Amino acid sequence: MSSSHAGTVLEIANLSKSYAGVTALDKVQLTLQKGEVHALMGENGAGKSTFMKILAGLIPPDTGNMTLEGARYAPKNVQEALKAGVSMIHQELLLVPELSVAQNLFLGKEKTRFWKYWIDSDALNREALSLLQPLGLSVNPATPMKHLSIAQMQLVEIAKAISNDARIIIMDEPTSALSDKEVAALFGLIRQLQAKGVSIIYISHKMDEIFRIADTITVLRDGKYIATHPAAALDNAALIRLMVGRDLADLFPPGSPVEGTPLLTVSGLSRKPFFQDISFELRAGEVLGVAGLMGAGRTEIARALYGLDQPDSGTVRLAGKELALRAPKEALREGIGYVSEDRKALGLVTGLSVRQNLTLSSLRRHAPNYYINRSSEYTDVAAMTRRLQIKTTGPEQKVNNLSGGNQQKIAIGKILLANPKVLILDEPTRGIDIGAKSEIYNLIRELAGAGIGILLISSELPEILGMSDRILVIAQGKHTATLSRQEATQETIMHFAIPS
C-alpha cells in the first residue's frame, strides 16, 4: 500500500549500542516515510527492542545520527521523545491499573481549573471520551483501568499516543493478546492513522500480520542491519531467510503415530463457570492439542490439572492412579508439569538468576537435607542450558535481562528438570521469534518421543495442526470435539470452537 504523504520523516544512520562490552546494535539504519507502516523484523536478540528503546528515548545510543523531519533527534528521555512526536506502545502495557481510563490517558498532563493543581475531572472525562470514541472503544472514561480487557487497554495506549500528537508510533507486539476481531479493528485504526500521515513502526513475530499491514520491512539480525524491502517484494520464505540467515526446514517436525497406553485420564472434570464435564485421555508419547477461542476455558482446565485451582467435580488419573491435586507441589510430585501462558506472572521469578529459576521446581533433589549442593545444581543448570540452547551470559544472569524466547525456554526447562510424565504447555510460543519457535517444536517432538504425554494449548491454529497427534476442541467451557490429525483442518476446528 502506498501513501499519499510522500517524504521522509525519520532518518537513522550508523546507530550503535553496546552493553558491558556486548554489542546489541551495530551501525543500524532505518528510513521511515511519512504515513507508512514499517515493520521491523528479526529474531529475539536481533536488537529490535534496543533499537526501539533508543528511538523512544528510554536509553541513549553510543553513536549514530537520528534526524526527525530535518532536525537532529537525540531524546534524553521519554518526555523529550513524546514532545518530538515519537510514542511507543509497549508490549507490557504501562498503565496504572487502579486509575481510571481518563486519568491514565492524561497522566502527567491533566486538565486543570481554578488553580494549576486542581484537576478538572469533568473535562478529563469529556476529552477522554472524544478521544476514545473514534477508536471504537465504548467504555466509561471513569472506569478503572484494571476492569478493561487487554485489547481495550491497548486502545487506550494508542489513544494516549494520538493525544500526544504522535507523528511516529512504535508498536511492539501489539496483537500478542488480541482476538482476530480485535486485530482487525486495530488494523483499521492503523489505516486511519496512516491516512492522517502518522508513521507506524510495527514489531511482530506473526508473519501473516506483517504481510497484511506493512508497507516496508526492515530486517535486523544479530544487532546488524540486513535489508529493507517493500513488503510486496517479499514472501514468507524470503523473509524468514533474511531473518535467520538460512532456509528454515519445515517448521513442524514430523511425529510418528502413537499407540501407547492411556497415561492421563480425565473424566467429568468441572469447575463452574469456567468449564464443565471435561473428559479425555492422553497417551504416553502423544501430543494432544487443545484448541478453542480465547476465554473458552482451556487455561482454566490446565490450571485445575496442575492443582492451581480446585475443580468442583471429576477425576484425574495418572497411569491408573487417582490424583487429588490441591497444589502445584502435589501435581509436580505426581509427574504433572505446567508451563503457563503468562511467564512473567506465573512462570518465572524475573528478579532471580537463570540458575535460581531453572532449579526452582527441582531444588530438593540437590538438597536432600535442605542444604543445597552447588555443584550438583550447576551440573543440572549447565545441562539444561545446553539442551534447550538458552542464550545467556552465564547461570548468574538475571532472567529479566533475557529475550522472550530464552525466558520461555527457562520456564520450560524448570519444569523439565522436575521430570514430568505429563507436560502441559500453555501457549508455549507466544511472543517469541520464529527461530526459538522452531526449537520449541523440535523439543516437543523430542519429549513426546521419550514417552512424555504433552497437552499443547495454543491459539495459533497452524501450530495446533502442525504439532498435534489429536486435537481436543473446547468451546465455552465444554468439550465439543476430538479430531484426529487427518480430519482436522482450520475450518473443522473453528466449526467446533465457535459457540453455536
Place this chain on the structure above:
Amino acid sequence: MRTLSFKTIGQYGIAIAFLLICCLLAFLHPKFMTIPNLRIILTQVSINALLAFGVTFVIITGGIDLSLGSILAVAGITAALFAHPDAYPLVVPLVLAIGAGVAMGGFNGLVVTKSKVPPFIVTLGTMTIGRGLALIFSNGRPVSNLSDSFNFIGGGTLWGIPFPIIILIVAFIACSVLLNKTTWGRYMYAVGGNELAARASGINVNRIKMLVYTLCGGLAGVAGILLTSRITTGQPNAGVGFELDAIAAAIIGGTSTSGGSGTMLGTLLGALLIGVISNGLDLMNVSSYYQLVVKGTIIIAAVVLDSVTRKS
C-alpha cells in the same frame, strides 16, 4: 564463590559509607579506634543485629514485622521471671524466652498466611498485644534479682570476647547459611520475587512465610534474653522502637522493601553503620536529641549513596 562476589556488588555502597564514617570518626576522636571501644560498639550492635537478621528474612519474602520490639520485651520478661538465683536451671529461662518469641512469631505467620491480611497490619496488632503481655507478665514493674549465670550471657566474656559478640557472630553465620545455602533461603527469594510463580513452581508459599515470621520471632527472643541479661533486669517497656532500627539496618544494607532481594552481610553492615554512628556521637558528647537528627540524616544519606553506586 562467583555468586558471592556477584551479590556483594550491591553492597559496595553501604560498605564504602561504613568505611568512610569509620575513618572520619577515627580521625575526629582518638578513642574511637581502640579495642575497648570497638568491643562496646559490637556489644551494643548485637541486639539490633539479631532483630535485623530476623526482619531481613521477612522483608525478603515481601513482608514486614513491626512486632519485634514487643516480642523482645515479652521474651525478656519471660526470661527474667524464671532467672532468679537458685530458682530453675539456666536452660529454663532461655528455652521459655525463645519459645515465647517463636510462639509470637508463629502467631504472626499463622495470621498472615491464613487471613491474607497485610503483614503490616497483623504485626502492628501483635506489637500492641506483645506490649500488653509484657506488662501483664511483669505486673508493670521491672523484674530484677537475676542469677549470675544468666547475667553472664549479656555481660560476661569468653576468651576475652564479650559473650554477645560471640552470639552475634554465630547468629550471622547461621542466618547467612540458611539464606544462601539452603532450599528455604532460595524459596524466600522466590516468594518475595514473585509469589505466584513460586507457588506454580511447586513451592509451599505458606510454609515459607510461617518459617520467616517464626524465625524472626525466635531471633527477637534471643535478643530479649541478651538485653535483659545485659541490663540485669526484665523491663516491660524494653525495646520500644527497636523494630524500626532493625528495619533501617536491613534496608540500609540493601534489602529491597518490595521483596526478592537482600543479604545478611548487607544487614550486618547496616546494623554496624547505625551502631558506629551512635557510638561516635556519644564519644563527641553530642546531645542525644541531636543524635537522632544526625542518625536519621545519615541513614537517608547511606541509602541514597547506595542507590547511586548501584545504578552506575
